[in-house]
Amino acid sequence: MEKSDAVAALAALAQDNRLDVFRLLVRAGPEGMPAGEIATALEIAPNTLTFHFDRLRGAGLVTVRRDGRSMIYAARFETMNALLAYLTENCCEGAPEACAPAVCKPARSKRAKVSAS
Amino acid sequence: MEKSDAVAALAALAQDNRLDVFRLLVRAGPEGMPAGEIATALEIAPNTLTFHFDRLRGAGLVTVRRDGRSMIYAARFETMNALLAYLTENCCEGAPEACAPAVCKPARSKRAKVSAS
DNA sequence: AAAATAATTCAACGATCGTCGAAATAAGCC
DNA sequence: GGCTTATTTCGACGATCGTTGAATTATTTT
Numbered sequence: 001m002e003k004s005d006a007v008a009a010l011a012a013l014a015q016d017n018r019l020d021v022f023r024l025l026v027r028a029g030p031e032g033m034p035a036g037e038i039a040t041a042l043e044i045a046p047n048t049l050t051f052h053f054d055r056l057r058g059a060g061l062v063t064v065r066r067d068g069r070s071m072i073y074a075a076r077f078e079t080m081n082a083l084l085a086y087l088t089e090n091c092c093e094g095a096p097e098a099c100a101p102a103v104c105k106p107a108r109s110k111r112a113k114v115s116a117s
Numbered sequence: 118m119e120k121s122d123a124v125a126a127l128a129a130l131a132q133d134n135r136l137d138v139f140r141l142l143v144r145a146g147p148e149g150m151p152a153g154e155i156a157t158a159l160e161i162a163p164n165t166l167t168f169h170f171d172r173l174r175g176a177g178l179v180t181v182r183r184d185g186r187s188m189i190y191a192a193r194f195e196t197m198n199a200l201l202a203y204l205t206e207n208c209c210e211g212a213p214e215a216c217a218p219a220v221c222k223p224a225r226s227k228r229a230k231v232s233a234s
Numbered sequence: 235a236a237a238a239t240a241a242t243t244c245a246a247c248g249a250t251c252g253t254c255g256a257a258a259t260a261a262g263c264c
Numbered sequence: 265g266g267c268t269t270a271t272t273t274c275g276a277c278g279a280t281c282g283t284t285g286a287a288t289t290a291t292t293t294t
Contacts, residue, residue: 010127010131010136011127011128011131013131014124014130019120019127035271036271039270039271046272047274048252048254050273051252068262068270069261069262069270069271070261071271080204087130087197087201090140091143091197134282151241156241163240163242164241164242164244165282165283165284167241167242168281168282186290187241
């Protein structure tokens with residue numbers, strides 16, 4: 001992961017609503033969650049949510065697909081792991097054996113009911 | 118670590134110059150580095166650097182002490198580890214056994230020459 | 235005390251951020 | 265076709281961001 005990618009991912013997560021959205025998507029697992037459901041769960045206006053999705057998507061932290069009239073957003077664990085790897089890598093330069101790499105995996109393989117925070 | 122602390126730390130790291138500063142301080146180890154040395158290493162104006170130090174310090178990622186007319190800044194590994202723990206924790210809810218926690222340690226115990234970038 | 239060095243403070247600036255309201259687009263339902 | 269639902273687009277707004285130049289404070293040196 002490049003430094004600019006890391007900055008983008010950090011910036012994407014460095015905001016209350018977006019961090020909530022991402023955490024919710026992580027808990028929702030790889031199957032993701034429709035935008036409307038996220039909006040009601042976190043009490044964020046739909047248009048504001050779109051704005052945040054754009055930023056998360058720009059940072060590669062989220063994917064979208066259409067399902068009927070719903071947009072299903074899902075966390076990209078690959079990017080999150082790359083970010084964690086980048087951050088730990090920086091801390092361990094010169095002494096890699098002292099550091100434990102971080103791994104981010106979905107909480108559940110099957111979609112599950114998730115409450116807001 | 119609280120969510121607001123995590124957002125603060127993420128925001129502090131989500132900027133090119135600040136990420137560079139923090140990485141440099143991590144490599145410098147617990148003994149830290151004088152502000153002027155950082156300024157020349159990264160080619161950042163001293164007043165601009167002060168601005169970024171304030172933000173890093175506000176997020177608890179950095180400490181300062183005075184040494185003569187120099188200000189010595191040092192990375193706070195404790196906070197960085199708390200951030201990494203917070204981020205991985207979010208990814209592992211419901212399946213903690215699937216996740217490896219991240220640890221951030223100083224690269225060297227003794228102060229060493231460090232180049233920019 | 236005067237001069238030099240190291241860092242901070244302050245006001246200003248354009249740029250980006252996060253939110254809102256209103257309108258537009260997209261897809262399913264009658 | 266019209267009607268409803270789901271989401272996005274657009275323009276606007278105040279707020280914060282990152283940088284700069286000039287002035288200031290703190291400390292050491294002579």
